Amino acid sequence: MRPILMKGHERPLTFLKYNRDGDLLFSCAKDHTPTVWFADNGERLGTYRGHNGAVWCCDVSRDSVRLITGSADQTVKLWNVKTGAQLYTFNFGSPARSVDFSVGDKLAVITTDPFMELTSAIHVKRIARDPTEQTEESVLVIKGPQGRINRAVWGPLNRTIISAGEDAVIRIWDSETGKLLMESDKDSGHKKTITSLSKSADGSHFLTGSLDKSAQLWDARTLTRIKTYVTERPVNAVAMSPLLDHVVLGGGQDASAVTTTDHRAGKFEAKFYDKILQEEIGGVKGHFGPLNALAFNPDGKSFSSGGEDGYVRLHHFDPDYFNIKI
Amino acid sequence: MAIDKNEPSKLRWGELEEDDDLDFLLPPKEVTGPDENGIKKVIEYKFNEEGNKVKITTTTRVRKLAKARLSKRALERRNWEKFGDAVREDVGSRLTMVSTEEILLERPRAPGTKQEEMKVAGDSLAQLSKGGAVLMVCRTCGKKGDHWTSKCPYKDLAAPVETFVEKPATSEASAAAPGAGKGAYVPPSMRAGAERTTGSDMRRRNDENSVRVTNLSEDTREPDLHELFRPFGAVTRVYVAMDQKTGTSRGFGFVNFVNREDAQRAINKLNGYGYDNLILRVEWATPRTN
Numbered sequence: 375m376r377p378i379l380m381k382g383h384e385r386p387l388t389f390l391k392y393n394r395d396g397d398l399l400f401s402c403a404k405d406h407t408p409t410v411w412f413a414d415n416g417e418r419l420g421t422y423r424g425h426n427g428a429v430w431c432c433d434v435s436r437d438s439v440r441l442i443t444g445s446a447d448q449t450v451k452l453w454n455v456k457t458g459a460q461l462y463t464f465n466f467g468s469p470a471r472s473v474d475f476s477v478g479d480k481l482a483v484i485t486t487d488p489f490m491e492l493t494s495a496i497h498v499k500r501i502a503r504d505p506t507e508q509t510e511e512s513v514l515v516i517k518g519p520q521g522r523i524n525r526a527v528w529g530p531l532n533r534t535i536i537s538a539g540e541d542a543v544i545r546i547w548d549s550e551t552g553k554l555l556m557e558s559d560k561d562s563g564h565k566k567t568i569t570s571l572s573k574s575a576d577g578s579h580f581l582t583g584s585l586d587k588s589a590q591l592w593d594a595r596t597l598t599r600i601k602t603y604v605t606e607r608p609v610n611a612v613a614m615s616p617l618l619d620h621v622v623l624g625g626g627q628d629a630s631a632v633t634t635t636d637h638r639a640g641k642f643e644a645k646f647y648d649k650i651l652q653e654e655i656g657g658v659k660g661h662f663g664p665l666n667a668l669a670f671n672p673d674g675k676s677f678s679s680g681g682e683d684g685y686v687r688l689h690h691f692d693p694d695y696f697n698i699k700i
Numbered sequence: 701m702a703i704d705k706n707e708p709s710k711l712r713w714g715e716l717e718e719d720d721d722l723d724f725l726l727p728p729k730e731v732t733g734p735d736e737n738g739i740k741k742v743i744e745y746k747f748n749e750e751g752n753k754v755k756i757t758t759t760t761r762v763r764k765l766a767k768a769r770l771s772k773r774a775l776e777r778r779n780w781e782k783f784g785d786a787v788r789e790d791v792g793s794r795l796t797m798v799s800t801e802e803i804l805l806e807r808p809r810a811p812g813t814k815q816e817e818m819k820v821a822g823d824s825l826a827q828l829s830k831g832g833a834v835l836m837v838c839r840t841c842g843k844k845g846d847h848w849t850s851k852c853p854y855k856d857l858a859a860p861v862e863t864f865v866e867k868p869a870t871s872e873a874s875a876a877a878p879g880a881g882k883g884a885y886v887p888p889s890m891r892a893g894a895e896r897t898t899g900s901d902m903r904r905r906n907d908e909n910s911v912r913v914t915n916l917s918e919d920t921r922e923p924d925l926h927e928l929f930r931p932f933g934a935v936t937r938v939y940v941a942m943d944q945k946t947g948t949s950r951g952f953g954f955v956n957f958v959n960r961e962d963a964q965r966a967i968n969k970l971n972g973y974g975y976d977n978l979i980l981r982v983e984w985a986t987p988r989t990n
Contacts (some may be wrong), residue, residue: 377799382785397774407785412778416796421784438777458783646805656805687799695805 375695377660378416380686382409387680389431390669393438399669399678400441401686404428408443410455413671413678417686422453424460431472431525435479440501442482444470450484452505461505468492472525474500476532477577481513483521483535483549493525496537498549500654516552519545525571529594530578536594538568538582546597554595563599564590569609569625575616575672583609589623591649603647612667616694617647617674623666624679644668644679655698660687726753734762737945804988809817906936910985911966918948919978928975929955933962954985 383403391400392413399413407421408429427447434441434455441453446469452461464470468489475482482501488494500515520538529536534548534555542565544558564584573580579600583589585608591601609625625643642664643657663682670677676690724746734740738761748754770778913925925938940953957963963984970981 375803375805376801377803379797379799380795381797382795395771395774397770397777409784410795418782418786418795419780420782420786423784438773456777456780456783459742642805654808656807658803660799660801660803689803692805698805 375689375692377658378688380411380418380688381684382411383407383422383684385428385684386663386682387667387684387686388429389681390667390678390686391432391434391673392669392678393434393455394672395438396435396672398434398438399682399686399688400432400434401667402429402432402471403535403680403684406447408432408441408444410441411686411688413688415678416686419689420458421452422458424451424453425449427469430470431474432559433473433475433482435475437479440475440479442475442501443483444473446470448486448681450482450499452508454503454505462508464499464510468494471523472527474527476528478532481528481532481549483526483528485526485537485539491666493517493536494519494521494534494539496523496526496547498535503560511661514549514552518554519543521567522663524567524569527571527573527580534594536571536580540567542568542584542586544567544568544571544582544592558592558597558599564588565609566574570611571610572614574614581612581614581621583623585614587625588638589621591621598681601649601652603652605645607664610664611668611679613668613670613677614649615670615674615677616672620655621647621649622668622670622677623647624668624681626661626664642681644677645648658689661685726950733926736861739945804981906956906958909960909963911955911956911957911963912952912983912985913970914981914983915949915978916949916953916980917978918951918952918974920949922953925953925955928970929957929966932957932966932969 380645383401383405385404387401387403391402391404391698392398397413398419399411400408401411402408406425406427406429407423408420408425411417411420411421414427422443423687425445425447426449427445428542429443429445432443438455440461441455442450443453444450447552448466450464450466450470450473453459454461454465464484466484466486468486470484470486472485473482479563480501482499484499486492486495486497493635494517496516497512500509500511500513502508506690510546514629516535519537519539519541523537523539525539526535526537528534528549532549535549536544536694537547538544542563544563545554546556546585547553548555551649564582564586566584566586568582570583570584571580573594575673577592577594579591581589581591587605587608589603589605589609590599591603592599605623605625607626609623611624613622613624614620615622616664622644624644641659642661643659644665645657646655646660647653648655658679661679661681661683662685664681665681667680668677678688680686726747729745730741730743732741732743740760740762742758742760744756744758746754746756911929916925920940922938922940925940926935929935929938934957935955936958937956938953939955940946941950943950955963955966958965967982967984971978973982974979
């Protein structure tokens, strides 16, 4: 396949997200401006100007009208996807790390980093239909986990919130009361910081990637570990194909951390694994630095990867991808 | 004062005698749509910083990447106006590019097997490896599975490097004493005891061992020719003529051997050889010299 290279960001990529229809791709990077691209040919549509710090995460509403972004400048902003205008700004006391719209887009879960005296926290905010009615107040604030929470998402039917972070423990919280319902087992779970979390298309299971060079598949209701995928590199980003039973892991130690030099450039790859057999199917090379973001198009026929090199690579699969057999 | 307008015999766009007040007009943009190879030409005219008329010709290859079956809302979004930093984006911006390399989903290999061996297994080795026979590799000619090094029919290939080094001894060029007296700088290639001949001498000799191969199939590339001619001897250079527009071979190529005898043997054996459903024609590249 011929990947489309998009170099709109000057700094490393942090997050990629497709909209529900799969025609727009939103990219966040450390360079303060989230960008939206057309997902078929990679043409840039626009940028959202306003943040003053690295943008860590974003999410788009199901109708592709609203965009929410979380940034290191301690704000979370709501944008009009079409015009790029800022609709609302939520202020926090520390950098915002992860944002996620609920099913129905009426609520959003936001995590903030530990900063000075503040511990990390999970905030739930109500999102009004009409941006003029938007208020700052939180529906729920959960404090508790030690260390940074790298990702928090809504569980099935918005009944729970699933969080994962630096302490390598996955926690499931009740979204109405804020009570801790379940915690992943310290021995069977990850051993190092969980860097990424990705839900399946139907929300019944999710995949976590960690710096301990593995990724694990969990049931979203019972928090039992279903599968484990082992790689040779720390995992920074994970994604699940909505169409086939494939799991993609991206990561890689930064070149400066490795002592031996390799003459091949562009060798950081996204590794494909069979979801059920846990075996490696193959790798897609090309990035010049570790991969930080991965996202599958909801139709499953293309995927994109963002790296430390500032490039977004959009891949449309060849027909034989769909015929791969182990 | 009326300007006399003659009918120009050849219209040169830069010298068109327009009326003075129409000087700010530029010829319209021309688009020659994608032809059967997908080549699209866009000719635009602009004024550059010095106020001169500039013609910009952009030649692109239009390639259908993916079928985008867009929903109604997605189609509406396609027509949205650009905002933010993308507002002043022109066609020539290089933000989005299709990769020049073909990137594949590389299947993992079992440790110990090499990629070439998997490929070669397809042809002559298939029956051998199936029978459980050991892979025989001859160090001299590099041909796999036929014979051991000691039984190599191309034994004279044994030390192509040494035979090459012997030849310079007969050349006079390097033995020439440096000019301009004793204290002058002598480049290493011209010092006494210099190993190689003058470069052009070597290259000329190599081009005399050049073999032209015609009636190649469309998919034939340099590695294929190299693989085909390698058993006859050391090959210094392979070249396959390519059509830039379609990316296929134009049906002919050249192979340069180190030794003339290898080239002669290759011609004898491969002329008329069936390769990829076509009969090859293999001959000397230049009129045969003695």
